[in-house]
Every structure is written in C-alpha cells, then in structure tokens.
Amino acid sequence: MSKNLTKRQAGVFLYIYDYIQENHYPPTVREIADSFGISSTNGVVEHLKALARKGFIEKDSFKSRAIRPLVPRELAVTVLEGGTITIPPTAPAATRTRRHGTRNYAQMEKPARQLRVLGNIACGTPIFAEENFDNALDIDPSIFSHGAEDCYALRVRGTSMIGDGIMPGDIVVVRPQQTAEDGELIAAMLDGSATVKRYTKRKGVVQLLPSNPDMEPIVVRPEDNVDFKILGSIRGVLRFYQ
Numbered sequence: 001m002s003k004n005l006t007k008r009q010a011g012v013f014l015y016i017y018d019y020i021q022e023n024h025y026p027p028t029v030r031e032i033a034d035s036f037g038i039s040s041t042n043g044v045v046e047h048l049k050a051l052a053r054k055g056f057i058e059k060d061s062f063k064s065r066a067i068r069p070l071v072p073r074e075l076a077v078t079v080l081e082g083g084t085i086t087i088p089p090t091a092p093a094a095t096r097t098r099r100h101g102t103r104n105y106a107q108m109e110k111p112a113r114q115l116r117v118l119g120n121i122a123c124g125t126p127i128f129a130e131e132n133f134d135n136a137l138d139i140d141p142s143i144f145s146h147g148a149e150d151c152y153a154l155r156v157r158g159t160s161m162i163g164d165g166i167m168p169g170d171i172v173v174v175r176p177q178q179t180a181e182d183g184e185l186i187a188a189m190l191d192g193s194a195t196v197k198r199y200t201k202r203k204g205v206v207q208l209l210p211s212n213p214d215m216e217p218i219v220v221r222p223e224d225n226v227d228f229k230i231l232g233s234i235r236g237v238l239r240f241y242q
Helices: 007-023 029-036 041-053 073-080
Strands: 057-059 067-069 095-098 101-104 115-122 135-137 152-157 171-176 185-190 193-202 205-209 218-220 228-238
Touching: 007 029, 007 041, 007 067, 007 073, 029 041, 041 057, 115 171, 193 228
Parallel strands: 115 152, 115 193
Antiparallel strands: 057 067, 095 101, 115 135, 152 171, 171 228, 185 193, 185 228, 193 205, 205 218
16 A cells, blocks of 8 residues: 655654654654744644554644654655655554565654753752753653653752752652642742742742741742742652662
C-alpha cells in the first residue's frame, strides 16, 4: 500500500524525529508551528492527522507531548529526495519496509520521558533564576502531577524551607501554574528573582512564608509595585546522597 507524503508532511516528520533524538521527548504542536512559520496550530494538527493516518506517527490527543514516530527517519528523507515509499499494512509494529530492504525499528519505541533540570532556585533570599537547560533526569515527570508532563526541576539553594524538609542541594519538582491556593508550596518570581515559599494572600497582600523560624516572610503589597508572579506548585523533592 503506497503511503505517499507531501514534502511538508515529510518535513514535519523529520522535525519530530530529530527533536526527540535531541531532547528525549516530543515537541508540542505550538513548537512545530513556530519552527515551520505556521500561524495556526490547526495547520499543524492537520499534518499530524495525515502522518498518523499514513502510519508514520502515533499521537495521544489528550497530552501535549505525546507524538511517537513509528517508522525510520529515512522514509521521510526518501520523500524529500523525490522518491516513493511503501509500507505493507501487515508489517509488525516495530518494523517498516522501504524499497531497498527492511529495517528493524524497535529503537523507535516511545521515548523515555525525562525530568528537565533548568537551574537553581532559592530557599532563602530570592536569587536570579537560571532558566537554562542544565541536564535531565531519567524520571517520568507525569508521576508528580497526575499525568501532566510539563513539570520541570530546579536545584535548591538556601535553608528557608528546612521545616518542610527541603534542604540545600535538593531538587524541587515544579508544575507550572499561575495561581495558588492559600497555604500552597510554590515557586515564585520577584522582580526577576526566584524563590520557594509557602503562599498566603489576605486583603490583596501576598505573604511568602518560610518554614525556618529564623527567617522572616516576604511581604508583597499592591502599592510596592513589585513584579510578582507564581511560577508553579512544588510537587515533589528529590535528594541524592553521596
């Protein structure tokens, strides 16, 4: 059965494949759109539907990073070079056939998800956030957030949250969100600096509370004209022993 792609579909497939090889997790629809200069994500969705229909990818429509390539990269390259391809409908899931032979492609099983470590955050006086990719841990981020895969990690500096068991050198897992419940443990940004504290708000006044009795709360009043935003909820703490 012939499964011809358009050149744009082949390009999208190559982008997805190469993105996974580099980052160890798939791109979002928005990232694909930005890469190809497609103004609407609907256009990308149509390309993904075509790739899925033709047997090149598998996608979970309920998750943002759940695109799984099913065939070798070389098939899309063949299309871009002006060739044609054939994928027998009876081929096993981990094997796809092209004109010049058969290649086992078990290595393209769903890529392992990793927890990205993006830098440092203070448990004490706020420090400038280092939101650059540092490394990744072979841990599925979804275990910290009931299936959500957007969690990331930050290394802790300071001792203001030792009462909550968060020690210097620990890694906190952050689920991105812009609001918080009263008493929730959060990562927050204050005038470009980041910190971990417990959040409360009374009559428009925000307090970021430490759990170290030797430290004072950080108070944010509307009239202070402070650039304050919530980065996310702290969903877990990781600690490594020497």
